[in-house]
Amino acid sequence: MLESSKDSAKLDAMKRIVGMIAKGKNASELFPAVVKNVASKNIEIKKLVYVYLMRYAEEQQDLALLSISTFQRALKDPNQLIRASALRVLSSIRVPIIVPIMMLAIKEASSDLSPYVRKNAAHAIQKLYSLDPEQKEMLIEVIEKLLKDRSTLVAGSVVMAFEEVCPDRIDLIHKNYRKLCNLLVDVEEWGQVVIIHMLTRYARTQFLSPWKVDEVVDEYCENNFYESDEEQKEKDQKLKTVYTMDPDHRLLLRNTKPLLQSRNAAVVMAVAQLYWHLAPKSEAGIVSKSLVRLLRSNREVQYIVLQNIATMSIQRKGMFEPYLKSFYVRSTDPTMIKTLKLEIMTNLANEANISTLLREFQTYVKSQDKQFAAATIQAIGRCATNITEVTDTCLNGLVCLLSNRDEIVVAESVVVIKKLLQTQPAHHGEIIKHMAKLLDNITVPVARASILWLIGEYCERVPKIAPDVLRKTAKSFTNEDDLVKLQILNLGAKLYLTNSKQTKLLTQYVLNLGKYDQSYDIRDRTRFIRQLIVPNEKSGALSKYAKKIFLAQKPAPLLESPFKDRDHFQLGTLSHTLNSRATGYLELSDWPEAAPDPSVRNVDVAESAKEWTGILGKQKKEKPTKKFYSESEEEEDESASNSSSGSGSDSESEKEDKEEGSTDESSGSSSPSEESTDSESDSKESAAKKTCRAVNESDSEDIKKKKAEGIFKKRSTSSSSDSEYTSSDECSSGSKSESDSKSDSESGKSENATSNKKEEKPVQDRKTPKNQDVFLLDLDDFCPVTTPVAVPTAAVLSPSLTADLEGLSLSSSSVIDVTMHVSVPTKTHELLHRMSGKGLAAHYHFSRQPGIFGDCMVPVQVTLTNTTDQKIENIHIGEKKLPPGMRMHEFNPIECLEPGGSITATVGIDFCDSTQTASFQLCTKDDHFNVNIQPPVGELLLPVTMSEKDFKKEQGMLTGMNETSTTIAVAPQNSTRLVIIERVVKAANLGVVPSGQDNIHRFAAKTVHSGSLMLVTVELKESSTAQLIINTEKTVIGSVLLRELKPVLSQG
């Protein structure tokens, strides 16, 4: 059939062959016939042939070579999927002769334009490596290259290859560490697991242990339990300053946290183990909730998760105590799950919850699942030893169980009681007597042996019963289990020593029986005991000590959790589950004594940026000590890491060029955007200066390129269709955002006048998600700007790019970047006084969190407080009276505000770069109040980071009427660098530009709406005066800002 000329016949044949393979039958003799069809045009036949090839190529190497040329051809196919699948099959054919061909293919694919092909290249690396480990060095090079890749698609696979080929080459990770952390959320779930595990190992070698400090704090808390909270806080703070977590360490913890909410249990577990192994002990607790959630899923998942929880709960009880009830056993659970739950409950038991637990255990003991009931009894025993308060209760309970009808339960109880009695050598006479009575009924060997041992051990306390027991057991000796026989011998020996009058004969009888027993263990033991206890002429000195030997005080056994020793395995690993080292398990190293140089993770940037990173480093060190957990610090980190990783090295920027060139193919998608950008710049108000337009136009070209790139490379989770992309980029270029709604609607139908309002809302809303889009996009992008607020950057960036292109000096790839804000002015303004608001008070302040509502919006945080004694319901924004052009993004209506409660809502207002007042109505269910927000000019800016060089370049272009300056008197205490920076940044949302001169301070920002640059220079002169210069196109804002900044510096 395979020879048939008809595709359908061939297909049918192939299907049958695949069916054979699936059943595990050998189909290898068909190889020649099948391989001919590898070039078939029919995709399905081709696929099935691939399946066949991968299965049998290894066995028929010579024939398999026939197919290679087909793949080589396919590797050059314009369709990325065909390239990818060719690479996949080629690398899956395990024929050593083609190693060089594979190597070549991998190398080529690793610089393929399609991330999908690159992903497959990463997979192929592992395959090639397992085929021929000699290629290691070359493969590492490829891995190194792929690690630099910014696509989320590639990241998971390449880290996998890294783990496979060269897990010890930790140095390859340094430069990519921050990037990986930032990409993590958007990587596909399987990749996340691999990356998290790798980063856990990495972090263990690179950061200092956060635990030591914790311990100090803990101790401290205990010592000073009664100290006032405030004092405590102060001291805690002091302690914290001693250890400062590396910002990169913090970055990792922060970026993995949202993954706890993944639907994929493996991801959640990976994050949990990361927190367990890396986070300060106080923070590790956040994972427990998510782990408990996993207990709702499949049996297999539960099993693994419970095992891990068991290990965790031994070391840190507190983590899971609040969830104790979630571990209650259900009667439908399989036994293995039940026992694990029981284990965890036992670990969690303490004085406070033991009574509840014991009650629960009582129910379990009655369970029909006897194996589980037995496990419960052991658990009770463990609780009894661990918590002395309940030992007696438990013991009594267990004794009651001795009268249980079920033998297994009784036997288990006996064993546990035996252990308990040993730990508590007082009052057991009664219990032992009771147990001796049981001996007649119990048949389980372990239990019988336990009873005999107990009687022997404490024979002096039950002098009457012991010989009788020996008599009975001597009768049944031959029918007993080996275990029991040994204990009978023991009992005999002990009695012989303590009460030889009554038992001498009996013991000898038993010893004789033992002598001829079938088991050599028993014969051995008999001989040994006889020599020891029966005095005869040959017996040596030892028999004198026989009593001491037999009746020595025995140490009580420790009842321990079987999970006790598992903690040396990394959680969540196979080795942990099996409690033995699995092949390929990589030990988690201990924390280093001293932190390795953190600067290795900084990505080298051309010299201009060097000092800039220096400053950042400085800031980092200062900040965390002050507000360790503050949002702003986190943001700063992010921007720091982003921008440093974002500013690619030379080789990258070359690559980037290449990419840019090649993306011209996709001009299809970029052309509409060009049109719209053009039309938009045409429609721009004539107020815009000509120069500005020139810049704008050149911008749009750059943007276009980047856009194309973006479209090609984006892998973000949230981005939408291409057209949307275009529009979001337009926004970023600072165009009026209305134009994007227009361009949308123009392409469709003309919009309804009535639906105007509706239309506007979605547009605004859409901004929010888009912001994230762009953030993600830019990470993938090769453009040197990467920051979470990349939206506005395009406009700022492009002039410098243009300049670069003019100068063709790639080495000085400049970095201009919107920075995240460090200081948020605490000043709040009153929006609505409680008197005029009938009890509803409202305040607002500018949160300076860029880009929440889109690029043009200034976010304003409104705090609403209810000062009445009644609920205020349905607070929302009513009618808006905005000056033309201004727009506002409302907050979601607040359902209800409790008396005395307050709530914070954020609105976004596009002030159109003017200080005009935004008036609107704040409505409640029954009332509405007119309120106004007037922005200080400093809040109409978004900070920008740029190098000094770029600053000067930009400044040079904004001279003449774009420059305003004034001389001010500077209060002496204000003349240090730090104070100036702090004051200026507080007054206006400006970004600090590193300065080479001590007496000149530079700040840069762009206006929120139009994105015009705003450059501020403070030049300190002698005799406490200073020159304040502002360069901007927006001269009005410039002069207002100048006026506002003056008092800031002159006041004391």
Add this chain to the structure above:
Amino acid sequence: MRRRCGDRAGTGLSGQTAQACSRDEKMIHSLFLINCSGDIFLEKHWKSVVSQSVCDYFFEAQEKAIDVENVPPVISTPHHYLISIYRDKIFFVSVIQTEVPPLFVIEFLHRVADTFQDYFGECSETAIKDNVVIVYELLEEMLDNGFPLATESNILKELIKPPTILRSVVNSITGSSNVGDTLPTGQLSNIPWRRAGVKYTNNEAYFDVVEEIDAIIDKSGSTVFAEIQGVIDSCIKLSGMPDLSLSFMNPRLLDDVSFHPCIRFKRWESERVLSFIPPDGNFRLISYRVSSQNLVAIPVYVKHMISFKENTSSGRFDVTIGPKQNMGKTVEGVVMTVHMPKAVLNMNLTATQGSYTFDPVTKVLTWDVGKITPQKLPNLKGIVNLQSGAPKPEENPSLNIQFKIQQLAISGLKVNRLDMYGEKYKPFKGNCKKRVLRKDPKYQIFHDTQTQGANSRRTCLLLLRSV
């Protein structure tokens, strides 16, 4: 493994390859599907072939475990590790050679089973055998070299079309294939879970809020433990690339949430809004747990009287179920299952409502009650026959009760609104269609008497039509 080395040596290859043998690859090596009677009916190898004999270790463990539920998911053998799941009467046994997070494999295997379910409507041995070629193609796409490649059903469906009766007829006549002729764009788009070019004439979005109460109730009727778990299952049939955001009236109720990857974490964190570009078709949007554990009101109660008389080898059984406060909604689909003690031979009962069955082999009593009307409470009573001579069971069995209540979310979670951006057709709201709930809530059990219930509510939020 050893065999492999041997083969190599046979073909005259050098020690270098022997080295390669010793070098193990990570992740999933092979997959065997085994049915309950222990036949391996499908095997798939992603790397070199592992002999079926490796499954012997699995069978050994299976024998030891007595009950299928108790087969340990991870088994260690001298050369491999076996990680298995049990789904729909099939064991999925994967062969691993080196250290790997076990959950990774387990999660993946479940994803495979889900995909089969999705493709063939059921994940059964027959379905898999009938579609062996598709199964093979799927497995090929899902895993490359043991590492997951494409697991999103939207993408897979584009690569490999699911079988339909019509298509298989057409295929057999025309010889055309069920592999996609056009290559998917999804892998290459930025949204791996949504295929491009979706088009519907009726644009619809459904959200099912299904909540389950999981409660343990003791003999006297007091609640030992209760919690509410919920999921929102969605069926989205919208054209293009809609960007949806769903907000709740009371999002703070949700204590712990897990998301489909399409949901943007950041918006949830900052605004408690679910913002996402949905996959096409059915999927689980979120699952959550409700924090207010103490306030769970169980909507049914059970009166029970089960007793065994000493030495008479018989006992009495009398159970009545009644509704508690349930906001005027009817409790329906009530099913009670009881695992009777082993000594029970059979049961002679009369039910005032519904029908009951007792399986003398598994000793499971099932009573299908149906709807509860408060006027006439369903009751089941009669005689239990015990094995003669067997000791009286010392403990009363636990009762598991499941039920559902339509249109009621027991936690009080309310959806506020759904907005759609990014597409031009206009949503219009309010047209609520009711669909029958597909999913049965899970049961609950307890000690002596346990109630377990699940309540469910279905909300159909939105019906969109293209303009």
